[in-house]
Amino acid sequence: MVSKRALNMPASPIRRLVPYADEAKRKGIHVYHLNIGQPDLETPKEWYEYIEKFKTKVVAYTHSQGILPLREKFSEYYKKWNINVSPDEIMVTNGGSEAIMFALGVVCDPGDEVIVVEPFYANYAGFAAYLNIKLVPVSTTPENGYRMPEKEAFEKVISSKTKAILFSNPSNPTGVVYSKDELQTIVEVAKENNLVIISDEVYREFAFDNKKSISAFEFEEIHNNLIIVDSISKRYSACGARIGTFITKNKDFYNAAMKFAQARLSPAEITQYGAIGLLNSSEEYMKNAIAEYEKRRDVAYEEIKKIPGVVAHKPEGAFYLSAKLPVDNAEEFIKWMLLNFNVDGKTTMVAPLSGFYATPNAGLSEIRIAYVLSAEKIKDAINILAKGIKEFK
Numbered sequence: 077m078v079s080k081r082a083l084n085m086p087a088s089p090i091r092r093l094v095p096y097a098d099e100a101k102r103k104g105i106h107v108y109h110l111n112i113g114q115p116d117l118e119t120p121k122e123w124y125e126y127i128e129k130f131k132t133k134v135v136a137y138t139h140s141q142g143i144l145p146l147r148e149k150f151s152e153y154y155k156k157w158n159i160n161v162s163p164d165e166i167m168v169t170n171g172g173s174e175a176i177m178f179a180l181g182v183v184c185d186p187g188d189e190v191i192v193v194e195p196f197y198a199n200y201a202g203f204a205a206y207l208n209i210k211l212v213p214v215s216t217t218p219e220n221g222y223r224m225p226e227k228e229a230f231e232k233v234i235s236s237k238t239k240a241i242l243f244s245n246p247s248n249p250t251g252v253v254y255s256k257d258e259l260q261t262i263v264e265v266a267k268e269n270n271l272v273i274i275s276d277e278v279y280r281e282f283a284f285d286n287k288k289s290i291s292a293f294e295f296e297e298i299h300n301n302l303i304i305v306d307s308i309s310k311r312y313s314a315c316g317a318r319i320g321t322f323i324t325k326n327k328d329f330y331n332a333a334m335k336f337a338q339a340r341l342s343p344a345e346i347t348q349y350g351a352i353g354l355l356n357s358s359e360e361y362m363k364n365a366i367a368e369y370e371k372r373r374d375v376a377y378e379e380i381k382k383i384p385g386v387v388a389h390k391p392e393g394a395f396y397l398s399a400k401l402p403v404d405n406a407e408e409f410i411k412w413m414l415l416n417f418n419v420d421g422k423t424t425m426v427a428p429l430s431g432f433y434a435t436p437n438a439g440l441s442e443i444r445i446a447y448v449l450s451a452e453k454i455k456d457a458i459n460i461l462a463k464g465i466k467e468f469k
């Protein structure tokens with residue numbers, strides 16, 4: 077009775093192992109969750125103030141493209157990032173997730189192909205399965221720090237069905253922030269082969285060591301072939317708000333996405349008001365958030381690189397670190413950590429990276445750590461991981 081599409085839908089590699097964590101918790105073990113990108117920092121207070129202020133008598137639908145004051149606010153915010161888009165080039169979506177679905181739906185027909193830089197944000201595979209789109213990977217490796225592949229790697233996999241290149245920058249899961257030259261590679265490939273760039277920039281703020289992440293928008297020559305996916309989830313610790321944006325200067329893309337947007341009627345009304353509050357929050361809030369993640373990144377990297385046999389490069393952004401462990405099968409190791417290992421009643425859960433690859437059997441020894449706990453907890457959690465690796469081997 078169930079469709080092939082549904083059967084083919086991959087289970088989230090992050091959520092798949094949750095029953096094992098539940099089992100550990102039933103036994104009274106404390107689990108450090110470094111497996112999921114749920115930030116723990118407080119949401120700015122402006123969120124609550126704005127929701128209070130815009131209390132309405134009726135909880136109504138809004139315009140399908142989102143309320144104008146929010147799109148105006150986004151337009152102002154993007155200008156600070158050299159992304160010059162008017163409110164009519166911004167569509168409010170139910171999280172960046174819906175913006176990704178819209179982007180893929182606008183650009184691809186069933187059977188079309190999209191090139192992804194792997195390892196990639198695992199839910200891209202879910203969206204692709206839902207839309208009958210084939211993800212074609214271009215691989216990066218832990219040994220070269222998961223840097224962007226050369227132009228030839230892209231050219232090799234382009235077929236008559238290729239429609240787009242999809243990637244996140246800063247990257248989930250690797251924490252790489254692409255340089256101007258690396259982005260230039262993608263821009264050239266897209267331009268020469270008339271492909272669309274879908275640039276997922278939801279971690280824009282989180283670039284460390286005083287670096288700034290560069291938007292694909294900075295390449296003017298690609299504006300007509302560019303869709304930017306964005307979200308307030310991570311930057312303001314507001315994942316439950318479900319507010320993202322679909323941004324494009326290409327009117328055909330925008331109008332096509334509008335039809336999808338109209339079919340789902342509108343984003344949630346109240347959280348759009350809350351999002352205006354977030355965009356009015358202080359620069360201080362963001363500075364502190366970036367500093368906090370940078371501190372955690374330092375601790376996570378210092379601790380992980382002490383483990384013999386681990387291959388890891390220092391992440392430059394987002395709040396993730398990917399690493400190759402000296403184990404054959406990281407997923408088995410993670411299960412074992414949850415079911416069979418603890419230090420003083422505590423264990424650590426990370427995400428297996430294999431689910432972030434489209435290439436079969438790639439990334440089997442790799443994991444992703446989300447540094448969404450305090451520095452002290454991260455240190456303890458990675459020490460437990462280190463002891464676990466020693467015993468597992």
Ligand SMILES: Cc1ncc(COP(=O)(O)O)c(C=O)c1O
Pocket residue numbers: 113170171172173174197244248276278306307308309315318319320
């Ligand atoms: C790279 C990337 N894009 C998009 C999303 C989607 O987030 P949301 O739908 O909460 O905006 C996430 C969430 O983890 C992500 O990591």
